[in-house]
Amino acid sequence: xxxxxxxxxxxxxxxxxxxxxxxxxxxxxxxxxxxxxxxxxxxxxxxxxxxxxxxxxxxxxxxxxxxxxxxxxxxxxxxxxxxxxxxxxxxxxxxxxxxxxxxxxxxxxxxxxxxxxxxxxxxxxxxxxxxxxxxxxxxxxxxxxxxxxxxxxxxxxxxxxxxxxxxxxxxxxxxxxxxxxxxxxxxxxxxxxxxxxxxxxxxxxxxxxxxxxxxxxxxxxxxxxxxxxxxxxxxxxxxxxxxxxxxxxxxxxxxxxxxxxxxxxxxxxxxxxxxxxxxxxxxxxxxxxxxxxxxxxxxxxxxxxxxxxxxxxxxxxxxxxxxxxxxxxxxxxxxxxxxxxxxxxxxxxxxxxxxxxxxxxx
Numbered sequence: 522x523x524x525x526x527x528x529x530x531x532x533x534x535x536x537x538x539x540x541x542x543x544x545x546x547x548x549x550x551x552x553x554x555x556x557x558x559x560x561x562x563x564x565x566x567x568x569x570x571x572x573x574x575x576x577x578x579x580x581x582x583x584x585x586x587x588x589x590x591x592x593x594x595x596x597x598x599x600x601x602x603x604x605x606x607x608x609x610x611x612x613x614x615x616x617x618x619x620x621x622x623x624x625x626x627x628x629x630x631x632x633x634x635x636x637x638x639x640x641x642x643x644x645x646x647x648x649x650x651x652x653x654x655x656x657x658x659x660x661x662x663x664x665x666x667x668x669x670x671x672x673x674x675x676x677x678x679x680x681x682x683x684x685x686x687x688x689x690x691x692x693x694x695x696x697x698x699x700x701x702x703x704x705x706x707x708x709x710x711x712x713x714x715x716x717x718x719x720x721x722x723x724x725x726x727x728x729x730x731x732x733x734x735x736x737x738x739x740x741x742x743x744x745x746x747x748x749x750x751x752x753x754x755x756x757x758x759x760x761x762x763x764x765x766x767x768x769x770x771x772x773x774x775x776x777x778x779x780x781x782x783x784x785x786x787x788x789x790x791x792x793x794x795x796x797x798x799x800x801x802x803x804x805x806x807x808x809x810x811x812x813x814x815x816x817x818x819x820x821x822x823x824x825x826x827x828x829x830x831x832x833x834x835x836x837x838x839x840x841x842x843x844x845x846x847x848x849x850x851x852x853x854x855x856x857x858x859x860x861x862x863x864x865x866x867x868x869x870x871x872x873x874x875x876x877x878x879x880x881x882x883x
Contacts, residue, residue, distance in 0.1 A: 560869040562877035568866045569612040572626050576608045579630035583677055594658060594670050598637050601653045607632045610737040614755055617867035618745020624685050625744055631678045632737050638674035639701060641667050647792050654783040689743050697736040704728025713793035715815045719800055731763030758858035765851035766878050771796035772841045775832060781883050787828050793818050801840035810834055852879045
């Protein structure tokens, strides 16, 4: 299951030549001073604000339906907000590669719809009641309607992508969707398993989260008609960025609060999922600490232990900090993947996204 995964460079193992180049650049950057990034990490959306507005218009258009229920749920999902990081990555990657075609914002909407479909399906599987600070779709309309709405979002996104008549993009979308479903199935097969390994968890994270980031960046390169090597660099940028994003999510699920996160904290543990901070604690903690976590998994919650007790152990062993360090490594690898592209506002924004992801608090 974890074939080809090897610590921080695991995501670039498939392409040895690219791997060597990225690692060489990373070493150069480590051993030499860099000028500070001119774009504030919080401002990475500014270069594509107009295009993101067009993405929102396209989402509104595609979510509208003469079937009232679909129309109502579609608007509910769109109005729930979200950071729109995925379409931003596609738009910025395309712009960095010289493309500002109308297909960019249409495909940005496609990626956001695919992401929304995964969220509504995930909430059914996890029996989640809150998403982005308000009732989840399944809590509002029930599981039967929600699973069909998720299917509708998938099919609508593919219909919109098909209109571009670009088989390379369709191949990427089909591949990433398959991998995301595989990731969900792998996670379900590992449910309530206190002995899940770091390697197994990272494989799930790569499939469920990182591959969609990767597809966004790669499609930007396809729209810009870049070389095969540059397209691969963008794919790896997105893959490493997505891994950083998921690892920060793992930490926030334990250390944040519901008002900031927009959903219940420690939801992963309550659902029987061990994420990396607790996997490290299982590996490095005392026998009684491991039993505490095992009991929490068995009890669909904390098994008599308080969240504060588990958080104290995470802080005592520094496992959350270690996960954030690993997230920073992935973000660093993502930045290295951009070294072959000329400096531009879009390039600076893609670098800033990598910095924002490890600094965010929600």
